[in-house]
Every structure is written in structure tokens, then in C-alpha cells.
Amino acid sequence: MQGPRPSNSHRTASGSSTSSRPTTPQFGGPLASSYQLDGSAVPPGITLTVPRSLQQRATSVGVLDEPISAGVRRERDDDDDSSQLDSHRVKRLKLYVKKIAEVNQISEKGLMEFVDTGDLFYMLIDIKAHLIKSDTTKQTNQFQVLQDTLRGKDFEAGLHTRLLACMLSPNLTAYVTDTQQRVMEFIAEHPDIFKVPGGIFDDAELKTLLGKLVTKLLASIRSHVKTQLITSIAKRTSIIDATRNLARSTSGMELEAAHWNWMAFLRRCLRIFLIGTGDHRVVAMDVCFTHSLIPMLKSDMRNKIQQELNIDIEQIERQMQEGNDVDINAYANDTPAADTEGSVIGLDPCDSTSNDEDDADGILDTEDPTDGVDDLDDDDSGFGLNGKWTRFNGQKFWNYVDYMLNLLCDTAHKSTTSNEDYEKEVGRIMVQIFQDDLADCPGSRKGSRLTTVIHPPWQSTIQRGLVW
DSSP states (O other): OOOOOOOGGGOOTTSSSOOOSOOOOOTTHHHHHTBOTTSOBOOTTOOOOOOHHHHHHHTOHHHHHSOHHHHHHHHHHHSOOTTBOOHHHHHHHHHHHHHHHHHHTOOSHHHHHHHHTOBHHHHHHHHHHHHHHHHHHHHHHHHHHHHHHHTSHHHHHHHHHHHHHHHTOTTOOOSSTTHHHHHHHHHHHOTTTTTOOTTGGGSHHHHHHHHHHHHHHHHHHHHHHHHHHHHHHHHTOOHHHHHHHHHTTSTTOOOOHHHHHHHHHHHHHHHHHHHHHTOOSSSOHHHHOOGGGGGGOOHHHHHHHHHHHTOOHHHHHHHHHTTOOOOGGGTSOOSOOOOOGGGSOOOOTTOOOOSSOOSOOSOTTTTOOOOOSOOSOTTOOSBOGGGOOBOSOTTOHHHHHHHHHHHHHHHHHHTOSSHHHHHHHHHHHHHHHHHHHHHHOOTTSSOOOOOOOOOOHHHHHHHHHSOO
16 A cells, blocks of 8 residues: 655755745845855755854945055054054163263263153154254255365465466467356366365356455466566566566476467567557566567557657568678667556455456457458557557456467467477477577576476476466
């Protein structure tokens, strides 16, 4: 006999009928209930159990809306701030402050305030701020010391000595054109020679202050050299003695024939300049003029001299070409020049407040587009003679020297084909000028004994290096 058939209400889940067993609500909805944490499907009838703490955090709208970094901050904020000093640490540090202040004999107030900051990061910032302040104060003090040095009389006197050696150098390229700039560059390369403290060229203000001092001293030296040369012309002093007088204030400077040649060139330029500008307040025209000037005179200057001295320059020139001795007394006043020492302005080597104005008040032809050195006509010496434009007035002697020096070098270049021959030609011209000058003004001796000269290192550096 067959038993009763099972009820439909007890069919398996695979049947079509729905089980009447009540189901337990599952977290996350139907989709979540059918997956495990590793992504695999959850078999039917298996329930996922989620801790209540995770349910609360996951269902919090505020947590879902926050960025990921908020969780990192939350964990950091939850911990104790390790940068904060606790009361016990502060107490121990204050005891140490008292000890270290006593050992170093300083006030403990500042250190106590530092400890009371209570935060390590604040304390680091405080240290950095004090270091910056200390460095700024140090720089300010150093600047003041250097500024006081540049304005001191001792520094100015020492700098004047070296700059005078520069202006007496027989290899100097120019006296006005680019001279201040080149001298400043040379000082920057050799600060030890000019006793310039370190750091001057690192600060724009101090460099400007030094540049102004160099400009002032160069102007003073140019005026002093011109004044001494005028005096030597008036007294017919030997160029050797005149050069020694100029170099006397340059301690340790040694002179040689090249210096005499160079100074003879300057004195010849000065003679022509005084005649051209008509400046005979100290030296009369017949004293300024010598027959050795004739080869360097242009036609306008020849006419001026012939008219004012009533002489025949062509006849004198023929006598020179024939090798005959020229009788200077035939056209020059034989009366010795008066002692004009009192009328010549004496300059203290370090005094730049003299009434004697500088003769180099501007660079030559900064806007002149001509390429040639001698841009003046053969009948124009630049002194405004015969109605010509005045290029060299009474205050531009050193501009005139630069012009004549460039003209001499250009002439030597045109007559030579190599640098070696060029240097020899320039030297030959300078030696000839010196010999002519010595013949005109022999002084108390006919010449000077030439000996081997050993220059001090600083002088050799100036004479070899200050060339452009």
C-alpha cells in the first residue's frame, strides 16, 4: 500500500513553487547578497553577515561624500600630536635653559620664550627667522664697513698712488676714451694691487661708489700731470727730471727709458696744444715752440706760428733736412723764462678739490661715424683756426692727447706689415721724440745713465695688463 504523496509546499528551491519559509533581510540588497567579498556568487540560501560598525560607517552620507584623504587626516588627528611639547618636557627644557644660560653668561629670557612656544615646528621657524635676521644684520654691518673704507683718506691715498702708476704707464692705450671703464675692469681683476677689499664688486652700490672715486682721482691725476708738464716747459726742465718728480709720490715705482719717451710725447702734445689754444698765461708762445715740433704741425698751425713769431718755418725745415744746426736764438726769445712756480697751481696728490679743471670732459666723437683716425683735414689741427670748427678747446688737452696717440699708432700701422714691425716703429718714433725733447731741454745734464731696471711685481702687472 502506497504512502501519502509529499506536499507541494515542501518542494526544493529548484521547483517552480515558491517556498513559504520566511527569509532573513540581507545587507546590501539582492545584488550584494549574491556575491562574496572576493567576487564569487553566493549560493542560494547563504546569508552574508556584516558587522554593525561597518554598516553604520558605510551608510553614513557624510563619510561617502568626503575625499579619500579625509580618512588619512582623521587617523592623524585621532593620534596625539608628536610636535607638541608636553608639560613634563617643557619643565625639563626650562631647567636646561637655566643651566646653559648660566654657562654662556647670557639672559635666559629669550630661551624661555623659545621653549614656551611649545611646538617643534614653530620652534624651527623661530630659529630660521633668527638666522635670516642675523645674516641680514651681518651683511648690513659689512656693507657699512666697506663703505667707510672707500670713503677713508688712507684708502684714497693708496688708490691714488696706484692710479698714478697707471697714468704714467708707457703702454697706456688712452687717457680719456674708455679709460675709467678699463681701469675699473683692471682693478676688479687685480684688487690686491689696488688694495681694494673683497666684496666691493659684489655690491652694485659699493662698486658705483668706487667708480666715482676712480673717476675723481683720474681727473685729479690728469690735472696734476698737465700742471707739472707746464711747469717743466716754463723752466726748461729735463724730461727725465720732470718724470721723476711726477713719480716721486708713487712709492716703489721704478722708471726706465720707456717712461721718459712717453712723457716726452706728452710734453710735445702739450706744447702744440698751448700754441693752438693760445693759452700763454704761464708759458709764452716762443717758449712753447721748438723746431722739433715742425714735423707734427699742420698748415693752419704753421701759419699761426709764423705770423705770431715772425719766423720762416720753411727755411727752418730746410736747415733741418740738410742736417745743419738750427739756431733757435734766431727766432726764439733768448731771455730765460721767468720762474713761474708761484703762478702754477700746486696740487696735493690726493686733493681733488683743486680749482684746476679736468681737461677731459668728454669722450671724443662718440657719435662720429667716420672710420679713420685722422678725420681732420691736412690744414685743420682741430683748434678752430682759419674759421674751422673747434674740436679741442682749452679744457680738452687729454682728448687731444688721445687723438695724437691714435694718429701716431695709425701712422705706424700704415708703414708696417706685422705686429712686431709695428711695435718697433712706435718705439722708434717715441725714442726720436725723447731725443728731440732732450736736445731742447737738456736740464742740468745731457742725459741719464741707463741701467737695468727691475720693476716691482705690481708695476709690471700694470704695465703689461692695462692695455686695450
